[in-house]
Amino acid sequence: MKPNYLKTALTLTSPILFAGFFSCGEAEPERPNVIVIYADDIGYGDLSCYGATAVKTPHTDRLAAEGIRFTSAYACAATCTPSRYGMLTGQYPFRRNDTGVARGDAPMVIRKEQYTVASLMQDAGYSTAVVGKWHLGLGEGGFNNQDWNGHITPGPREIGFEYSYIMAATGDRTPCVLIENGRIVGLDPNDPVEVSYEQPFEGEPLGRTHPELLKMHPSHGHDMAIVNGISRIGYMRGGKSALWVDEDIADSITVKAVQFIEKNNPKVTGKPFFLYFGTHDIHVPRTPHPRFVGATDMGPRGDCIVQFDWSVGQILETLDRLGLAKNTIVILSSDNGPVVDDGYHDEAVTRLGNHKPAGPLRGGKYSIFEAGTRLPFVVRWPGKVKPGVSEAAVSQVDLFGVMSQLTGQPAPEGAAPDTHNELDTWLGKSEAGREFVVIQSTGTQAIIRGDWKYIRPSRGARYNAHVNIEMGHDTIPQLYNLRTDIGERVNMAAEQPALVDELAGKLEAVVGKR
Ligand code: NG6
Numbered sequence: 079m080k081p082n083y084l085k086t087a088l089t090l091t092s093p094i095l096f097a098g099f100f101s102c103g104e105a106e107p108e109r110p111n112v113i114v115i116y117a118d119d120i121g122y123g124d125l126s127c128y129g130a131t132a133v134k135t136p137h138t139d140r141l142a143a144e145g146i147r148f149t150s151a152y153a154c155a156a157t158c159t160p161s162r163y164g165m166l167t168g169q170y171p172f173r174r175n176d177t178g179v180a181r182g183d184a185p186m187v188i189r190k191e192q193y194t195v196a197s198l199m200q201d202a203g204y205s206t207a208v209v210g211k212w213h214l215g216l217g218e219g220g221f222n223n224q225d226w227n228g229h230i231t232p233g234p235r236e237i238g239f240e241y242s243y244i245m246a247a248t249g250d251r252t253p254c255v256l257i258e259n260g261r262i263v264g265l266d267p268n269d270p271v272e273v274s275y276e277q278p279f280e281g282e283p284l285g286r287t288h289p290e291l292l293k294m295h296p297s298h299g300h301d302m303a304i305v306n307g308i309s310r311i312g313y314m315r316g317g318k319s320a321l322w323v324d325e326d327i328a329d330s331i332t333v334k335a336v337q338f339i340e341k342n343n344p345k346v347t348g349k350p351f352f353l354y355f356g357t358h359d360i361h362v363p364r365t366p367h368p369r370f371v372g373a374t375d376m377g378p379r380g381d382c383i384v385q386f387d388w389s390v391g392q393i394l395e396t397l398d399r400l401g402l403a404k405n406t407i408v409i410l411s412s413d414n415g416p417v418v419d420d421g422y423h424d425e426a427v428t429r430l431g432n433h434k435p436a437g438p439l440r441g442g443k444y445s446i447f448e449a450g451t452r453l454p455f456v457v458r459w460p461g462k463v464k465p466g467v468s469e470a471a472v473s474q475v476d477l478f479g480v481m482s483q484l485t486g487q488p489a490p491e492g493a494a495p496d497t498h499n500e501l502d503t504w505l506g507k508s509e510a511g512r513e514f515v516v517i518q519s520t521g522t523q524a525i526i527r528g529d530w531k532y533i534r535p536s537r538g539a540r541y542n543a544h545v546n547i548e549m550g551h552d553t554i555p556q557l558y559n560l561r562t563d564i565g566e567r568v569n570m571a572a573e574q575p576a577l578v579d580e581l582a583g584k585l586e587a588v589v590g591k592r
C-alpha cells in the first residue's frame with residue numbers, strides 16, 4: 079500500500095501554527111497569502127543570487143536575502159507542461175501519457191474533475207488566480223475544439239482558479255492572444271480567431287514562405303504563422319485587434335497580477351489570496367520591452383532576465399505598499415532549466431560571453447542531467463522564515479502538500495498522490511528535505527537521494543544539436559555523486575552495483591516497470 083503522506087503530515091502539523099492561523103478578531107486574516115512566481119526557462123545560474131555576474135537581478139536577490147534560497151530544489155520535469163502539471167496537481171506527470179509539451183490548441187491537460195492546489199486553496203477560503211503563462215491546454219473533447227470566439231471552457235476556473243489572465247500556451251505558439259476568464263481580450267466579433275496545428279490558412283503569409291516579413295528569424299522550427307513580425311509554431315488567422323505585442327506581455331501580465339493583489343487585498347476582503355504568477359520570461363521568442371533592451375551585454379536573453387526581475391520587483395513593491403509583505407509567503411522558482419538557442423536567432427548564442435545559464439550543472443532544458451530540473455527556488459515569509467540557504471532536497475510536486483499543511487485544508491481521497499508534506503523544510507525549520515526526489519525528461523526518469531543520483535537507462539539521443547544540450551540519455555545505468563561531482567562527469571555505476579540496484583528499485587517502485 080502506498081503511504082498516505084498527506085494524512086501523516088497533517089497529523090504532524092504544529093498545533094501552535096494553527097492556533098496562530100485561526101485566532102480571530104482582526105480584519106486581516108491570520109492565514110498568509112501565497113504567491114508562486116514561476117519563471118519560464120530560467121536556469122540554476124541565471125540569477126545573481128545564484129551566482130550570475132553578467133546579469134543583475136536585485137529584486138530576486140532581495141527576495142532571496144529575506145528568505146531561504148534552496149540549492150537542491152527540483153521541478154518535476156525538464157519541460158514546461160509536465161512541470162506545471164506536477165506542481166499544480168501533486169501527481170507526477172509520467173503517471174499519464176498526455177502531459178508532454180502541449181500544443182496551443184490542446185485540450186485541458188488537467189481534467190476538470192481533478193483536484194488541484196488551486197482547488198485546495200479555494201476550499202480553504204482563499205481568493206485564487208492564475209496570471210501569465212498557462213500551457214496546460216484549454217477546453218475539452220480533443221484538439222482545436224475550443225470556442226476561441228466565445229467562452230473557452232473548461233479552463234483554469236474549473237480547476238480552482240477563480241480569476242485567470244493567461245496565454246493559452248507559450249509565446250512561440252498560436253493563438254497569440256491573452257485570455258481573461260475564458261474570453262479572448264480585445265477580440266472584435268467581426269474578425270474571429272481561427273487556429274490550426276494541421277494546415278495553414280489560405281492566403282496567410284508564413285515564416286517559411288515570407289521570411290522578409292520577419293523581425294526575428296527562426297533557427298529551427300517556428301516557421302508558421304507570423305504575428306508581430308515573429309513566426310510561430312501553429313497557424314492562425316484573424317483576431318487582429320486581440321493579437322498580443324510580445325514586447326508588452328511582461329507589462330500586461332505584471333499589471334494584472336498587481337491588480338489582482340490590490341483587488342483581493344485581505345484587509346478589505348477578509349480572505350487571504352493565492353496567486354500563481356507564471357511569467358513568460360525568459361521563454362522564446364525573447365522580446366524585452368524597449369526599456370530593457372541593452373540592460374545586459376547578452377542581448378534579449380539577458381535583457382529578459384532583467385525584465386523578469388522587474389516583474390518580481392513589482393510584486394514585492396505591491397506587497398510593501400499595501401502592507402502585506404509580512405503576511406505573504408512568496409515562492410519563486412522556474413519550470414525547467416535553461417536553453418540558449420531554443421529556435422530563434424536572437425543573439426543568445428553569439429552574445430552569451432562567460433555567462434553560465436546552468437551554473438555548474440550539466441545539460442539544460444529537456445535534459446535528465448541536473449540542469450534540466452534543478453532550479454532556483456526561494457521561499458520568503460518575513461518574520462516566520464529565517465533567512466538563509468538550505469541544501470535540503472525539495473520538489474515542486476510538494477506545493478500541494480505544503481499548502482495543505484499550511485492551511486489545514488485536507489485533500490480529498492486520491493488527490494495529489496505524489497505530494498509530500500514538506501512545510502518544515504520549505505519554511506526552513508528543518509534541513510531534512512525529501513527522502514528522495516524523482517524527476518523526468520522526455521524518455522527517462524531519475525532519482526536523487528542524498529548525495530546520489532541514478533538515471534534510468536534509455537534509448538534517446540544523447541545530444542540535441544538544435545539546442546546544443548546533452549540530454550543525459552544512455553543505454554547503461556548512470557550513477558553520480560552530486561556532492562563531489564555536481565557536474566555529473568564520472569559515472570560510478572560500475573563501481574557501485576549495489577547502490578545502483580537499490581536506487582533503481584526505489585525509482586521503479588515510484589515510476590513502475592518498463
Ligand atoms: C519545443 C520548441 C521550443 C519550446 C519548447 C517548449 C521547436 C523547434 N522547439 O518543441 O521552442 O517551445 O518546445 O518549451 O518547436 S516549454 O518551456 O514550454 O516546455
Ligand code: CA
Nearest residue numbers: 118119158413
Ligand atoms: Ca519552460
